Amino acid sequence: MFIDKAEIFVAAGDGGNGIVSWRREKYVPKGGPAGGDGGKGGSVRIQVDSNATGLEWYRYSRRIAAERGGQGGASCRKGKNGEDVVLKIPPGTAVFDVETNELLFDGVTVGDEYLLCRGGQGGLGNPHFSSATNRAPNIATPGTKGEERRVLLELKIIADIGLVGFPNAGKSTLLSRLTGREIEIAAYPFTTLTPNVGFTKERISLTDIPGIVEGAHKNKGLGLTFLRHIERTKALIYVLDAASIDGRDPLSDFIVLKKELHSYNPELLSRPYVVVLNKCDLEDAKEQVELFCSKEHHAHIIQISAETGEGLTEIREILPTLIQKEKSMNWESLENEQRLTEVKKAVDEHVLPMLARDGGGIEVVDLSGDTVQIAYQGACVGCPMALQGTLSFIQQVLQSKVHPSLTVVPTFRD
Numbered sequence: 001m002f003i004d005k006a007e008i009f010v011a012a013g014d015g016g017n018g019i020v021s022w023r024r025e026k027y028v029p030k031g032g033p034a035g036g037d038g039g040k041g042g043s044v045r046i047q048v049d050s051n052a053t054g055l056e057w058y059r060y061s062r063r064i065a066a067e068r069g070g071q072g073g074a075s076c077r078k079g080k081n082g083e084d085v086v087l088k089i090p091p092g093t094a095v096f097d098v099e100t101n102e103l104l105f106d107g108v109t110v111g112d113e114y115l116l117c118r119g120g121q122g123g124l125g126n127p128h129f130s131s132a133t134n135r136a137p138n139i140a141t142p143g144t145k146g147e148e149r150r151v152l153l154e155l156k157i158i159a160d161i162g163l164v165g166f167p168n169a170g171k172s173t174l175l176s177r178l179t180g181r182e183i184e185i186a187a188y189p190f191t192t193l194t195p196n197v198g199f200t201k202e203r204i205s206l207t208d209i210p211g212i213v214e215g216a217h218k219n220k221g222l223g224l225t226f227l228r229h230i231e232r233t234k235a236l237i238y239v240l241d242a243a244s245i246d247g248r249d250p251l252s253d254f255i256v257l258k259k260e261l262h263s264y265n266p267e268l269l270s271r272p273y274v275v276v277l278n279k280c281d282l283e284d285a286k287e288q289v290e291l292f293c294s295k296e297h298h299a300h301i302i303q304i305s306a307e308t309g310e311g312l313t314e315i316r317e318i319l320p321t322l323i324q325k326e327k328s329m330n331w332e333s334l335e336n337e338q339r340l341t342e343v344k345k346a347v348d349e350h351v352l353p354m355l356a357r358d359g360g361g362i363e364v365v366d367l368s369g370d371t372v373q374i375a376y377q378g379a380c381v382g383c384p385m386a387l388q389g390t391l392s393f394i395q396q397v398l399q400s401k402v403h404p405s406l407t408v409v410p411t412f413r414d
Contacts, residue, residue: 004155004195004229006058007098013041013082015120015143016069018128022136023075033137035125036072041146042082044117046095048107049088055153058087066117069143072125082119092158092232098150108158117147154228157195159207160323162233164261166212166253169241170278172196173306175208178315195229204319207233212260227264235322236273237315242289242303243282250277250292272325274300274318281305324404340367346401347374351394362394370405372398 016038023031044066064087070079089095095105095114105114121144129137163171175181179198196208209230230236238257240250254275261268275296277289280303293301302318304311344364351362365373374394395408 003055003059004157006055006153007150008058008061008153009063009148009150010044010085010087010117011063011065011148012043012117012119012146013066013068014146015039015041015122016071016079016082017142018123018125018140019072019074020126020138020140021072021074030135032135033126033130034074034076035127035140036074036077036079037125037128038072038122038143039069039079039081040122041069041119041143042066042084043115043119043146044085044087046087046089046105046107046114046116048091048093048110048112050091050110052088052090054090055093055155058153066119066146068146069120069122072123072140076125076127079122081122084119086113087116089153090155093153093155096152096154098152104151116151117149120144120146156232157197157207157229158232159197159205160233161204161206161235161237161319162230163206163208163237163239164212164230164257165239166241166246166248166257167210168246169239169253170306171208171239174237174239174276174278174304174315175206177306177309177312178319179206200316200319202320204323206237212257227260230261230268231265233271235271235325236268238273238275240275240277240292241279242277242285242292243279244284244288245279245282250288251295254292254296272322274302274315274322276315277301277303278306281308281310336367340364342402343367343372343398343406346398347394350397350401354393362390365411370403370407372406372408373411374408375411 018037019035021033021035023034025031044064064085066085067082069082072079089107091108091110093107094103095107095116096102097104104116105112107114123141123143126137126140129139131137163175165171175196175198179200181196181198195210197205198208199205207229209227212227238254240253241248242250244250258269275292277285277292279285280289289303300318302311302314304315306312347362347364363375365375367373391408391410395406398406398408
């Protein structure tokens, strides 16, 4: 069963107590205080893990506690530190504090970690209280209590493109044909009860959102349960039933879908999209297609039959364009400093690891308009052929990962 929402109680371990003890050793009169400190309590951390696919584990583990620190020992022996607990969550999971409704952590990047509850500090043994006027302190402190809180985990699937439409419009069939993934498909509404994710050959991720009906933003049908999964998509594909099999027409379906998305989150309508008129191989589709195209002539419309494969080539060709269009829209809205940050991030993640293998490296010096200035380092400074090859590689990476209009020019430093 797919679980995308879970409320759990987490508690860090308490710190161990310090103790009162004395050094008792032959030939060492008045050995003095020798009580050990308590160990530190274990903390609770949350980590984004690519191997996690849902929140099913947290459905049955509602209370999670880290190990408490051990008590101090004689001869100034420190207590054992409690072990940390690391909670694995899938990419796209947001963590909220239940009491304040504050967003604590938005886990998007694999490997990111967040300290959810800090473990308590260990108590002090009696040697810490020894002084010139009190050589034999008979006092120790207890460990401090570990933090605890109730949190809500909410998964929003991360995908490049979301398929939205009414039940039985053919979204699952289309996703299956584009990605090759086997999905349960049947000729009745609400076959899909959980979001499906698949990847094309170009590694573009698509997600099939279970059918949206009128009033979904008010929790009608599957309602808000899955609407949130399209919030992280970069572009949308509206899948409409052109044959009106269920008694609706594609034009009214399109209007209702846009209305529901606007009611849930108006920003969704600003994303790049295409309209796919499905089931065009059926006899009743021709009239509805003509009516739709006459009313929505400004939209990018693709006529297909997911069942027969007609029109799928055109969809495959337009998918990269949708992603690139979204990148362009985001790029235009950024200030120059923010653009420079995006460029440096892409270089750190995709360029430097490759150059480091050969003992080379680069530094992003400046960004002026769409021109990136870089400085070569190490082995990259060697031969002109190597420099030109590196330059082409960097420009290709930045154009694919950041923005297609970027050009790279070298600068040299002593």
